Amino acid sequence: MRNSSDIPVQPHVVSVAEVIPGDLLALSEEDVTADKWYVVMHTLPETPETIRVTLRPPLGGIDRDELFERGHRVTVACRRVDVGGIPHLVPADLDAVEFREGDRVTLLRAVDPRAVEESYTRRWGHWHRDLEGPVQEHVEERVDDAELRRLGAQAAGEGYVVRHHPRPGSTARVAGPRRVVVTGLGAITPLGVGVGELWQGLVEGRCGIRELEGEEFAELPVRVAGSVPVDPVGLLPRPQARRMNRAAQFAVLAAREAWQDAGFDVAGTAESGLDPERVGVSVGAILGDASVLVGGDRKLRDKGPRAVSPLTTPMTVPSQAASQVSLALRITGEARTVTSACASGTEAIGQAIDRIRYGHVDVALAGGAEAVVTPAIMASFAAMRALSTHGLDSRDSASPSRPFAEDRDGFVNGEGAGLLVLEAEEHARARGARIYCEAAGWGLSADAHHMAAPDPSGRGVALALRRAVKDAGAHVVDVVHVNAHATATVDGDLAEASAVHAVLGRGVPVTALKGHLGHLQGAAGGVEAVATVLTLHHGLIPPTLGCEHQDDAVDLDVVTRTARPLPTSGDLALSNSFGFGGHNAVLALRRVG
Numbered sequence: 392m393r394n395s396s397d398i399p400v401q402p403h404v405v406s407v408a409e410v411i412p413g414d415l416l417a418l419s420e421e422d423v424t425a426d427k428w429y430v431v432m433h434t435l436p437e438t439p440e441t442i443r444v445t446l447r448p449p450l451g452g453i454d455r456d457e458l459f460e461r462g463h464r465v466t467v468a469c470r471r472v473d474v475g476g477i478p479h480l481v482p483a484d485l486d487a488v489e490f491r492e493g494d495r496v497t498l499l500r501a502v503d504p505r506a507v508e509e510s511y512t513r514r515w516g517h518w519h520r521d522l523e524g525p526v527q528e529h530v531e532e533r534v535d536d537a538e539l540r541r542l543g544a545q546a547a548g549e550g551y552v553v554r555h556h557p558r559p560g561s562t563a564r565v566a567g568p569r570r571v572v573v574t575g576l577g578a579i580t581p582l583g584v585g586v587g588e589l590w591q592g593l594v595e596g597r598c599g600i601r602e603l604e605g606e607e608f609a610e611l612p613v614r615v616a617g618s619v620p621v622d623p624v625g626l627l628p629r630p631q632a633r634r635m636n637r638a639a640q641f642a643v644l645a646a647r648e649a650w651q652d653a654g655f656d657v658a659g660t661a662e663s664g665l666d667p668e669r670v671g672v673s674v675g676a677i678l679g680d681a682s683v684l685v686g687g688d689r690k691l692r693d694k695g696p697r698a699v700s701p702l703t704t705p706m707t708v709p710s711q712a713a714s715q716v717s718l719a720l721r722i723t724g725e726a727r728t729v730t731s732a733c734a735s736g737t738e739a740i741g742q743a744i745d746r747i748r749y750g751h752v753d754v755a756l757a758g759g760a761e762a763v764v765t766p767a768i769m770a771s772f773a774a775m776r777a778l779s780t781h782g783l784d785s786r787d788s789a790s791p792s793r794p795f796a797e798d799r800d801g802f803v804n805g806e807g808a809g810l811l812v813l814e815a816e817e818h819a820r821a822r823g824a825r826i827y828c829e830a831a832g833w834g835l836s837a838d839a840h841h842m843a844a845p846d847p848s849g850r851g852v853a854l855a856l857r858r859a860v861k862d863a864g865a866h867v868v869d870v871v872h873v874n875a876h877a878t879a880t881v882d883g884d885l886a887e888a889s890a891v892h893a894v895l896g897r898g899v900p901v902t903a904l905k906g907h908l909g910h911l912q913g914a915a916g917g918v919e920a921v922a923t924v925l926t927l928h929h930g931l932i933p934p935t936l937g938c939e940h941q942d943d944a945v946d947l948d949v950v951t952r953t954a955r956p957l958p959t960s961g962d963l964a965l966s967n968s969f970g971f972g973g974h975n976a977v978l979a980l981r982r983v984g
Contacts, residue, residue, distance in 0.1 A: 401470070402423050402468055403469060404466055406463065406464060407459040407465055408442065410431050410434065412474055413473065414431040414472075415429075415430055415449060415467060415470050415504070416430070416466065417465065426505065427502045428502055428503070429447060429455075430448070430449050430477050431444055432447050432474050442459055442461055443459075444458075447479070448502045450506060451478035451479070451501050452479075452480050452501045452550075453479065453480070453482075454479070468504075482547045483496075485555060486540055486544075491513070493513060494512070494555065494556065494557055495512045495558075496510075496518070497554045498511075498542070498543070498546045498551050499554075500549075500550060501551065509521070511534070515869075516960070518534045522868060569749075569815045570815070570817075571744050571814070571816065571829065572816045572829050572830065573811050573828050574652075574812045574825060574827065575649040575653025575654075575655075575811065575812030576652055576810075576827065577646055577647065577648030577649030577758075578807070579623065580617075580809070581600060581601070581805055582597060584619075584621055592907060593904060593922060594931065597907065598789050598906065598907055600791060600792060602614060602615055603616050608766055608769070613780060616769070616909060617764075617905075617911065618805070619806055623644055624640065627640060634702060635706065636679055636707070636711055637680045637682065637762035638680040638761050638808070638914075639679070639712045639715040641760045641762060641806070641807055641914070642712035642713075642808045645760070646719065647720075649812045653812040653814070653824060659721035659722075660721050670720075670754045671724040671743065671752040672726040672755065673725075673729065673740070673742050673757040674712045674729070674760055675730070675731070675734075675737070675760075675913045676735055676759060676760055677709065677732060677733070677912050678913075679709040679760070680706070681762075683703060687703035687707070709913075710728035713726040725746070727742065729742060731976065732974045734916060734968040734975060736759020736914055736916025736920070737917075738916070738974070739757050740757040740978055743756075744832070747813055753815050753818045756812055756813075757811055757813055758811055758917025760808035761911055761912040768804065769804055777880065779792055779799070789936055789937065790936045792910070793906060794903035794906055795875075796940055796942060797942040798940065799937075800879075801880055802905065802909070802910040803879075804912070805905075805909030805914075806912075808918070809911075809914060809921040811920060827925075828924055829983055831864070831980060832859055832862030833858075833859050833978050834855040834862055835976055835977075838972075839973055840973055841973070843972070845883050846886060846973065847885065847886050848889070852887055852890035853893050853894050855967075856891065856895070857894055859965060859978065860894075869962055870961060871899065871958050871961030871963060871964060872902075872926060872932055872961075873900075873967065874902055874919050874920075874922060875887060876915070877903030878910050883969070885942075885945065888945040891967075897946055901935075901948060901950065902933055903938075904918075904919055904922055904936075905937075906937030907936045916968035916976065916978070920980075922966075923966040923980055924980060926957060926964060927980055927981075931956060932950045932956070934951050934953055934955070935949050935950055964980045
């Protein structure tokens with residue numbers, strides 16, 4: 392519906408005998424004050440003393456005839472309107488309409504040339520006002536069917552045009568982006584080996600952060616980390632393990648679990664009946680495993696160049712995790728590595744979604760892997776004053792990592808891996824695969840603010856959130872849960888909370904997992920995506936460990952203390968990841984019926 396805000400209103404009084412078709416006319420001074428105008432469609436002398444005038448609201452509607460004495464005084468707006476451009480609209484009778492999900496009802500005060508159309512869309516059994524506009528938290532912005540019918544009848548009596556726009560009917564699908572689903576999950580984390588250990592630990596509120604042992608950590612100011620409690624070398628064939636760095640070992644273990652969970656043969660692609668060229672790998676990592684390069688340098692200084700292993704370089708590069716996963720499962724389609732600081736794992740999943748959407752591959756293993764719990768990295772983070780100084784024996788919290796808490800003072804470094812098996816929906820259904828959820832979309836943005844500090848306004852984060860929702864073909868009212876990045880840094884948590892509140896309001900339940908796990912760096916997005924998939928699958932939101940007393944400045948519904956059932960009015964969950972340098976990535980996952 393067009394808005395005639397470009398029509399200048401410069402009222403002056405004339406007699407009815409002076410008006411002609413196209414004049415913008417108000418019948419009284421009260422109507423001028425109330426912005427109630429009509430367009431003169433026709434004039435017809437009825438007697439020597441009277442004129443019949445046909446009027447229509449300037450933004451469209453039905454006609455009304457008025458009989459005036461020739462000398463009757465009216466107000467015109469000193470502007471001619473094209474009568475052929477004023478639509479004839481009959482208001483809808485909402486009492487006669489059977490509403491469906493996705494229907495839209497619009498209300499337009501057609502007598503006001505500057506009016507803006509109000510829009511209500513039916514989602515999850517309620518009508519939501521202006522889904523494309525900013526979040527409104529007032530109860531009156533969401534109404535039921537009966538209330539909308541009442542609003543429509545009241546508006547029609549006040550000069551509004553009420554229109555019902557049925558949800559578009561389904562049409563045959565043409566070639567275009569494919570729907571992507573999640574069919575397998577794998578993880579190795581500070582809570583243990585496997586997705587089962589991760590999920591049980593999250594729901595029970597267990598903390599995987601532990602004291603670092605070994606003399607190399609003894610002099611560090613911070614000696615706690617989210618370290619994996621088992622040696623991955625013992626879980627892999629020894630000849631393979633010795634050629635992998637620690638992050639690659641984590642990645643291969645998580646990949647094997649996810650691959651088997653999806654119903655494939657762990658021997659590889661061909662044994663699973665797949666074309667290896669139609670399968671890809673996408674792994675996020677910042678450094679991968681910094682200890683290999685540090686160890687090689689130490690050997691060089693202590694024993695000379697002959698002591699440096701020829702495997703030092705191939706085991707140092709961040710791409711080793713992706714390459715080792717492709718080797719382990721004989722995947723030849725592609726093996727990509729994404730490095731975007733702590734957003735790496737989430738961006739790697741997003742890129743894999745697009746590779747499947749647009750037909751480059753049919754199946755992908757995607758997520759993140761990292762192993763940077765090393766003395767040099769710990770010392771560097773401590774020098775930045777980024778690490779929490781809370782101890783494990785604190786009386787105030789079960790974790791030194793305290794996302795969104797008023798006493799948070801920094802993150803806890805961590806390690807691990809989390810991978811998803813992503814698959815084109817038709818490919819998954821053709822083989823009868825179990826589908827956890829839809830990988831519906833993702834969004835990226837950059838803060839362009841500082842090399843390490845977040846933009847306190849949260850504008851970049853908000854942009855990534857909106858882009859993820861849009862990429863999923865959804866609206867903010869569809870969002871039922873947010874798995875927050877929430878590293879427990881003072882400024883980072885506030886920036887994220889501000890962005891989530893600005894985009895989604897306060898009503899969406901939020902959880903953060905770094906109280907359980909620490910910050911897994913490039914692996915964080917992969918592990919937290921696994922947890923978000925499980926939240927949708929089980930209908931249960933894990934609690935935020937460490938947030939005993941929520942910061943008053945964090946105006947969000949943070950789930951704490953115990954797990955909470957996932958709300959039913961919505962189907963989209965968001966998993967957030969943000970990294971040093973302003974990298975923002977958000978993954979959108981949709982519940983399947």
